[in-house]
Amino acid sequence: MNIGVIGGGSWGTALAKLLAENGHDVLVWCHEKPLPAAINEGHENTEYLPGFTLPDNLRATNDIQETIADKEMIVSVVPSHVLRKVISQVADDIPPATPIVSATKGIENETQMLVSDILEDVLPEYCHPYLVYLSGPSFAKEVAAQKPTAVTVASYNHKLAERVQRVFSNDVFRAYTSTDVVGVEIGGAVKNVIAIAAGAVAGMELGLNSRAGMITRGLHEMSRLAVSIGANPLTLSGLAGMGDLVLTCTGGLSRNRSVGVKLGQGHSLEEIVGGMNMVAEGVKTSKSVHSLSQKLGVEMPICEKVYQVLYEGLSTEDAVTELMSRELKPELQGLY
Ligand SMILES: NC(=O)C1=CN([C@@H]2O[C@H](COP(=O)(O)OP(=O)(O)OC[C@H]3O[C@@H](n4cnc5c(N)ncnc54)[C@H](OP(=O)(O)O)[C@@H]3O)[C@@H](O)[C@H]2O)C=CC1
Numbered sequence: 117m118n119i120g121v122i123g124g125g126s127w128g129t130a131l132a133k134l135l136a137e138n139g140h141d142v143l144v145w146c147h148e149k150p151l152p153a154a155i156n157e158g159h160e161n162t163e164y165l166p167g168f169t170l171p172d173n174l175r176a177t178n179d180i181q182e183t184i185a186d187k188e189m190i191v192s193v194v195p196s197h198v199l200r201k202v203i204s205q206v207a208d209d210i211p212p213a214t215p216i217v218s219a220t221k222g223i224e225n226e227t228q229m230l231v232s233d234i235l236e237d238v239l240p241e242y243c244h245p246y247l248v249y250l251s252g253p254s255f256a257k258e259v260a261a262q263k264p265t266a267v268t269v270a271s272y273n274h275k276l277a278e279r280v281q282r283v284f285s286n287d288v289f290r291a292y293t294s295t296d297v298v299g300v301e302i303g304g305a306v307k308n309v310i311a312i313a314a315g316a317v318a319g320m321e322l323g324l325n326s327r328a329g330m331i332t333r334g335l336h337e338m339s340r341l342a343v344s345i346g347a348n349p350l351t352l353s354g355l356a357g358m359g360d361l362v363l364t365c366t367g368g369l370s371r372n373r374s375v376g377v378k379l380g381q382g383h384s385l386e387e388i389v390g391g392m393n394m395v396a397e398g399v400k401t402s403k404s405v406h407s408l409s410q411k412l413g414v415e416m417p418i419c420e421k422v423y424q425v426l427y428e429g430l431s432t433e434d435a436v437t438e439l440m441s442r443e444l445k446p447e448l449q450g451l452y
């Protein structure tokens with residue numbers, strides 16, 4: 117197949133490499149940086165995925181129109197805060213019946229829209245039955261290093277999810293299908309907020325009991341939010357829920373967790389984000405989750421503390437004290 121990948125960050129490049137290794141011809145759109153030369157001539161994304169040789173059938177461009185022209189599949193992998201703007205540039209030029217696979221994780225700040233809502237808002241109606249969402253525990257570097265990885269591909273169009281499953285899967289990358297788009301999306305977005313909390317707990321050296329508690333209660337919050345907007349709670353126990361939550365809350369490669377670690381060590385958000393060239397989606401998603409949980413009346417205490425630490429000057433020490441002194445309650449309250 118001829119495949120266009122919109123987004124030459126670490127995940128876009130790792131997915132493009134995977135698809136090229138699966139035998140497809142892949143063209144990657146890079147936003148601004150002079151990366152196409154490094155990729156086309158040096159076969160390396162020196163900025164976002166250094167150290168990995170990219171195959172000859174993976175090429176890059178700064179021309180977004182070229183990335184979608186004559187393609188049999190389009191993969192969208194830009195950060196969530198620029199998704200609307202980027203896809204709007206090509207929305208009316210995507211040919212009917214072209215599968216569009218989104219691998220972005222996040223919730224829009226201004227509207228609290230999920231990625232699926234944004235894409236349906238921006239793309240013409242004829243594109244909607246061709247949308248698929250890829251999510252799950254998958255650090256770009258490990259996928260690029262061909263470490264065994266399992267993800268979920270979700271679509272309301274089950275046959276299409278099965279097609280996409282076959283296009284991405286190989287001996288070391290295994291995709292499972294799902295029709296629970298909302299559950300998969302909430303898992304991928306909210307786990308980044310909980311990972312900041314888990315990172316903070318690590319940065320404050322609060323121990324492994326705290327980390328396990330944070331992950332488990334975080335899963336409960338994710339599930340409650342997802343169920344309130346129609347998801348199957350079991351999806352949140354799957355790859356795009358618990359799988360990605362555990363990876364991001366425990367893995368040293370996580371950008372979101374590393375933001376939390378530095379917060380827990382006493383650094384300011386400005387200092388932390390100023391020193392990063394990559395996106396930590398949870399920083400923005402915490403704002404969206406704060407608004408969404410208030411709008412829907414869903415209690416999400418860990419996410420709320422992350423929001424207050426990031427944007428309202430709450431110290432991580434006070435956040436822990438406040439979480440631990442909440443009213444005592446049954447474990448499953450609010451889920452069923
Ligand atoms: N990295 C990972 O392991 C995984 C990431 N994801 C998700 O994939 C999505 C993309 O993240 P990732 O690939 O990691 O990104 P990176 O953090 O590696 O890179 C950021 C990317 O965003 C681009 N960018 C920045 N500003 C703009 C803009 N205004 N318009 C268009 N592009 C812009 C950058 O291009 P430039 O430098 O040219 O501006 C660069 O390509 C996120 O939602 C992330 O959560 C999901 C699974 C795994």
Ligand SMILES: O=C(CO)COP(=O)(O)O
Binds near residue numbers: 364
């Ligand atoms: O989503 C990811 C792994 O599945 C990447 O997590 P970070 O953005 O925290 O690095």
